[in-house]
Amino acid sequence: MTDTEMKRLHPLKILASIISFIKGSFVIIIYLFFISDKESTIAFYGRWAFALFVIISFIQMILQWWSTKYELKTRSIHISKGVFKKKSNSIPLERVQNVQTSTPWYFKPFSVTSLTLVTSATDEDASVKLEAVKKEEAEKIENQVLTLRKESAQVKIGDACPIHEQALEKQSRILSGDMSDAYMQLETSERTVHFRPSRKDLLKASFLSLSFLALIPIIATIINNAEDIFNWKMDVEEVYVFIADSWILIGTVIILFLVIAVGFGITRTFLKYGKYEIASDHERIYIKRGTLSEQSFSIRKENVQGIQLNQNPFKKLLKLTEVKLVSAVNDDDDGEEINTLYPFLPTNRAFGLIEELLPGFQVENRMNKLPKQALYVKLLRFPFVWLIITGILFWWKPVIFGWSSTWIYVVIILLISTYAMRALRFKNSRYLINDGFIQLKVGGLWSETFITKRKKVIEIEVEQSFLQRKFGVATIKTVNRTNPVHHEEMQDIPVDASNEFIHWYHERSKEITTE
Amino acid sequence: MESIYEPTSRISKQAIKVWRLSNLITDVIGIIIIGALLWAGIYFDWFQWIITILWILLGVAPLFSIWSVFFEPSLLYKYWRYGMDEEYVRLKYGIFNRKHTVIPMTKIQYVSAEQGPILRKYGLYTIEIGSMGSSHEIPALSEEEAFLLRDQIAHHAKIKEVE
Numbered sequence: 001m002t003d004t005e006m007k008r009l010h011p012l013k014i015l016a017s018i019i020s021f022i023k024g025s026f027v028i029i030i031y032l033f034f035i036s037d038k039e040s041t042i043a044f045y046g047r048w049a050f051a052l053f054v055i056i057s058f059i060q061m062i063l064q065w066w067s068t069k070y071e072l073k074t075r076s077i078h079i080s081k082g083v084f085k086k087k088s089n090s091i092p093l094e095r096v097q098n099v100q101t102s103t104p105w106y107f108k109p110f111s112v113t114s115l116t117l118v119t120s121a122t123d124e125d126a127s128v129k130l131e132a133v134k135k136e137e138a139e140k141i142e143n144q145v146l147t148l149r150k151e152s153a154q155v156k157i158g159d160a161c162p163i164h165e166q167a168l169e170k171q172s173r174i175l176s177g178d179m180s181d182a183y184m185q186l187e188t189s190e191r192t193v194h195f196r197p198s199r200k201d202l203l204k205a206s207f208l209s210l211s212f213l214a215l216i217p218i219i220a221t222i223i224n225n226a227e228d229i230f231n232w233k234m235d236v237e238e239v240y241v242f243i244a245d246s247w248i249l250i251g252t253v254i255i256l257f258l259v260i261a262v263g264f265g266i267t268r269t270f271l272k273y274g275k276y277e278i279a280s281d282h283e284r285i286y287i288k289r290g291t292l293s294e295q296s297f298s299i300r301k302e303n304v305q306g307i308q309l310n311q312n313p314f315k316k317l318l319k320l321t322e323v324k325l326v327s328a329v330n331d332d333d334d335g336e337e338i339n340t341l342y343p344f345l346p347t348n349r350a351f352g353l354i355e356e357l358l359p360g361f362q363v364e365n366r367m368n369k370l371p372k373q374a375l376y377v378k379l380l381r382f383p384f385v386w387l388i389i390t391g392i393l394f395w396w397k398p399v400i401f402g403w404s405s406t407w408i409y410v411v412i413i414l415l416i417s418t419y420a421m422r423a424l425r426f427k428n429s430r431y432l433i434n435d436g437f438i439q440l441k442v443g444g445l446w447s448e449t450f451i452t453k454r455k456k457v458i459e460i461e462v463e464q465s466f467l468q469r470k471f472g473v474a475t476i477k478t479v480n481r482t483n484p485v486h487h488e489e490m491q492d493i494p495v496d497a498s499n500e501f502i503h504w505y506h507e508r509s510k511e512i513t514t515e
Numbered sequence: 516m517e518s519i520y521e522p523t524s525r526i527s528k529q530a531i532k533v534w535r536l537s538n539l540i541t542d543v544i545g546i547i548i549i550g551a552l553l554w555a556g557i558y559f560d561w562f563q564w565i566i567t568i569l570w571i572l573l574g575v576a577p578l579f580s581i582w583s584v585f586f587e588p589s590l591l592y593k594y595w596r597y598g599m600d601e602e603y604v605r606l607k608y609g610i611f612n613r614k615h616t617v618i619p620m621t622k623i624q625y626v627s628a629e630q631g632p633i634l635r636k637y638g639l640y641t642i643e644i645g646s647m648g649s650s651h652e653i654p655a656l657s658e659e660e661a662f663l664l665r666d667q668i669a670h671h672a673k674i675k676e677v678e
Contacts, residue, residue, distance in 0.1 A: 515676065
């Protein structure tokens with residue numbers, strides 16, 4: 001292949017590198033240019049060294065952009081990187097499971113986006129990231145992936161998802177001729193939108209997301225700087241007098257702070273979760289989100305290994321649920337949980353949505369409670385964590401809040417809460433072993449429900465401790481194929497149910513098709 | 516926990532001897548190390564609490580050795596079961612904590628027979644089964660059994676299911 005066929009990324013890649021560089025060296029910049037003493041030698045040499053570092057990094061960024069080239073072929077994408085040491089990587093498009101795009105706000109005016117193709121492979125070459133490509137180019141690549149997948153899906157697992165005759169007709173057109181054109185029609189005609197958050201949802205979400213806590217570090221910095229500016233120097237006594245004298249001022253400041261915090265929280269939530277859209281066609285689920293920076297994510301339904309429904313105590317109170325799709329993709333580099341459907345779905349809507357999006361999945365509301373024996377086992381388990389903490393405290397006898405005996409109360413409170421949590425976990429645990437499904441709900445104050453298909457479970461285990469044997473209960477475990485593998489376990493279900501679980505898993509061989 | 520899916524094959528009875536020997540060796544080494552640390556602690560005047568802990572360890576270690584050399588091997592042997600058919604490999608083992616694992620053949624990625632010096636002395640092999648999620652061992656099988664099992668698993672595991 002010659003260089004003329006290979007394309008470079010959009011030059012905005014350099015801007016993206018610069019921004020991530022600034023983000024990465026934020027602490028150093030703040031220290032060198034704002035905090036450190038201007039006259040000190042450390043600051044002097046540090047600044048020069050940093051300037052040199054900036055120049056080298058900048059050259060490196062340009063070289064990186066210059067040397068990174070990609071080429072899209074019919075069935076694969078080819079990438080070569082490296083200035084001195086060339087590294088090239090070719091990924092068959094058929095193996096691509098998920099397509100993600102992310103458009104930071106500074107990319108938007110130029111209609112440029114960052115595209116990631118994720119395969120099921122487990123090594124470091126598992127995904128391809130094109131940090132800056134034109135939107136049309138990204139769409140072209142995405143469409144090519146989608147059409148290829150459809151082609152092979154039709155040949156291989158046509159029975160897995162019912163295909164309408166109309167769609168079949170269009171697919172044959174895809175196969176025969178103008179691929180992208182036919183695809184566009186197929187896509188637009190079939191993609192249905194399932195969820196867009198209402199204003200009420202967003203208001204609830206903004207109070208819940210606790211995002212206004214992000215204000216605290218900013219305010220702390222301002223106060224810190226204010227100290228320098230106004231040269232506040234007060235004794236402890238003066239502070240007391242000040243507080244006593246000016247409680248109106250302080251009250252106003254607190255109220256003002258709360259108003260700003262809530263306002264900040266609402267704005268942030270509206271920007272982050274406002275333009276949210278969950279859509280699907282018979283092959284894939286598409287999630288779009290973000291107002292200033294946009295992100296999109298698409299995943300093949302077949303590659304969804306399971307579903308997780310998470311609730312924290314506040315979400316329970318407001319009847320909201322976070323729905324996560326368990327798949328081979330992990331969170332992206334920025335730690336954003338990209339595979340979350342929506343963190344604040346109304347609980348009753350969540351169940352319906354799952355069934356709409358994944359026709360193979362069912363969410364059953366009525367699940368089995370744990371037997372009484374489970375409670376006895378949970379209470380009889382040896383409280384190791386508590387014992388270790390007690391041991392350490394006994395050794396140390398730390399003085400807390402000025403009292404020498406506070407640690408005894410800490411030990412007592414810990415013991416009570418340990419057992420309270422156990423009782424709560426017993427009360428909230430639910431399980432259901434259904435036709436082709438298993439549903440496990442665990443947790444005390446926080447709760448997590450995991451739902452998966454038998455077909456997607458790659459290994460099971462039943463474990464019984466000595467104590468569990470005496471009370472006729474057992475622990476069941478499932479393993480799902482993700483990267484790394486996803487383990488789930490449910491403690492203290494009746495032995496009969498654990499036997500049923502083993503039988504249930506053996507029925508798996510009737511469901512699968514072998515090559 | 517009885518059912519038709521219960522694994523029934525047993526590992527070689529020689530396993531008891533193998534485990535006795537290997538546990539004896541590790542325990543003796545362990546006790547020597549603790550003893551050496553204790554000597555160093557007293558000689559170089561370490562913190563008192565470190566020395567206390569070492570004395571406790573030195574006291575407990577022989578008791579633990581009695582368990583791991585005289586009782587544990589025969590109990591482990593007593594409860595070890597494995598089984599396979601065309602579709603699944605099943606393992607069941609454990610003295611206090613009993614585990615029952617079911618692995619579909621189509622999810623097995625490799626299988627190997629391994630032998631350390633002690634196993635070689637008794638002409639035994641350990642079968643290691645690697646799946647996507649984890650790896651499992653069937654310890655101490657006779658050479659004949661081990662190779663047969665390995666070949667059978669390898670044969671069935673060749674079949675891959677449609678994802």
